Amino acid sequence: MITLGIETSCDETAMCLLETQDNQYKILGNIVHSQIETHKEFGGVVPMIAKREHIKNLPIIYEKILKDSGVNENQISRIAVTNGPGLEPALWTGILFAKDLGKRLNIPVIPINHMEGHIVASLLSTSSTQKDFAELKPLDFPTIALLISGGHTELIEVDNIGSYEVLGATVDDAVGEAFDKVARMLELPYPGGPEISKLAEYARNNNIDKQISLPRPMIHSKDMTFSFSGLKTAVLYTLKKIENVTVEQKQDIAREFEDAVTEVLISKTKMAIEKISTQSLIIGGGVIANTHIRKSFEQLAKEYSLSLYLPASGLSGDNALMIALAGTIKPSNDYEGFKADGNLSL
Ligand code: KG4
Numbered sequence: 001m002i003t004l005g006i007e008t009s010c011d012e013t014a015m016c017l018l019e020t021q022d023n024q025y026k027i028l029g030n031i032v033h034s035q036i037e038t039h040k041e042f043g044g045v046v047p048m049i050a051k052r053e054h055i056k057n058l059p060i061i062y063e064k065i066l067k068d069s070g071v072n073e074n075q076i077s078r079i080a081v082t083n084g085p086g087l088e089p090a091l092w093t094g095i096l097f098a099k100d101l102g103k104r105l106n107i108p109v110i111p112i113n114h115m116e117g118h119i120v121a122s123l124l125s126t127s128s129t130q131k132d133f134a135e136l137k138p139l140d141f142p143t144i145a146l147l148i149s150g151g152h153t154e155l156i157e158v159d160n161i162g163s164y165e166v167l168g169a170t171v172d173d174a175v176g177e178a179f180d181k182v183a184r185m186l187e188l189p190y191p192g193g194p195e196i197s198k199l200a201e202y203a204r205n206n207n208i209d210k211q212i213s214l215p216r217p218m219i220h221s222k223d224m225t226f227s228f229s230g231l232k233t234a235v236l237y238t239l240k241k242i243e244n245v246t247v248e249q250k251q252d253i254a255r256e257f258e259d260a261v262t263e264v265l266i267s268k269t270k271m272a273i274e275k276i277s278t279q280s281l282i283i284g285g286g287v288i289a290n291t292h293i294r295k296s297f298e299q300l301a302k303e304y305s306l307s308l309y310l311p312a313s314g315l316s317g318d319n320a321l322m323i324a325l326a327g328t329i330k331p332s333n334d335y336e337g338f339k340a341d342g343n344l345s346l
């Protein structure tokens, strides 16, 4: 069976052609077109510009993926498309494209929750460019998923693929959003996560003096709720006290910010591990590209003897492979009439 995955929830126009046979999957084509350069000058994603770019790019990417993979569109058996959460004008572009194509090819169109996509992305045992058949990593339930992206920060109890319970989420900013906002304060380009990460790495590798300290919001609260807006404000106040911020001070702030975020994520995840008594941990979302956070979770997994499921290279950020994969797992019920839902929850 060949599934076409479509992802347009934010600023990536992405498509994937995924072939599945028994429990094996093969990537026939996987394209992620980033709009970062278009949004950069605005310091963040502008929903109506994202919509315009998706509308322009979807047919071009569709033609290209068919041509590059040598797949005839009549071989496609189903379409999986993100219907939320995300920017609604952007989500609609993918949904309308998918529905038109589904009608023309007379095949089902399956709505996929973007966050479920991030969960299943971490179960793929291959990289985004692997061309052979491969199996999903074996996984026992229940397990826990920590989802950390530009729009979300949540700990999920996963009782099965498709069966989720939110254990805790952020009450304000998402982790990635905090990275992006702090980066803007430090006058770093968008998206800020990788930029902060670079400065923080430099500070760690070169033992830059630790001059500032930031709070670890809600680290002692007894629940799995997160809050990152206070941390962002603490960076703002720290910067206000300094007249001319030096590069070293920026590196120091970046490292301290990353440490604060990591400690909170680790502490809340420990709570979830102890509550669910699981032997595994899934982490998904763009922020897990962060080297320090990744290493810290590898350490945590060792400490608790957990199997750790992380996205392979090229699959932590938004992509359509994860949407196609989720679409192969979900039954092809009649989903006619489904809509974009910017706040769709798991
Ligand atoms: O999952 P994703 O690609 O899109 C959403 O669904 O939001 O995540 C994007 C977020 C952005 O906030 C970006 O700054 C952050 O992931 N990010 C990082 C790193 N790479 C991307 N944050 C910290 N360190 C990184 N290396």
Ligand code: ZN
Pocket: 114, 118, 149, 150, 285, 286, 317, 318
């Ligand atoms: Zn995402």
